[in-house]
Amino acid sequence: MQDTDAMTDTPVTEMSFEQAMSELEKVLGQLERGDVALDESIALYERGAALKKRCEEKLKEAEEKVAAITLDADGAPTGTKPVTGL
Structure with missing residues (x-):
């Protein structure tokens, strides 16, 4: 793979959204x-x-x-509740 130094050794499953998106952009650039x-x-x-x-x-x-x-009534966050059905 060319530009291997541009790719990270971090496993994909441990990447933040920003890390994954950045590397995805690099991969797409190489493919294009x-x-x-x-x-x-x-x-x-x-x-x-x-x-x-x-x-x-x-x-x-x-x-x-x-x-x-x-x-709450004033629009301020009061906490979180479980999300179902997503």
Whole structure:
């Protein structure tokens, strides 16, 4: 893989949303340039798919947290409640 120093050794499952998104952008850039061998392109595509999945998971977690915030009569957060059905 070219620009391997641009990729991180952090496992995808341990990345924050920001880390996964940043690396996904790098992977997409390499694939779009088309300057990597076929085997490397396949590995990049697989990495990109895993990074995309991680970003989706982290966004869903954030949406659930936001949906769980309850507000009092003045609109101030009073705490959280369990989210069901998402």
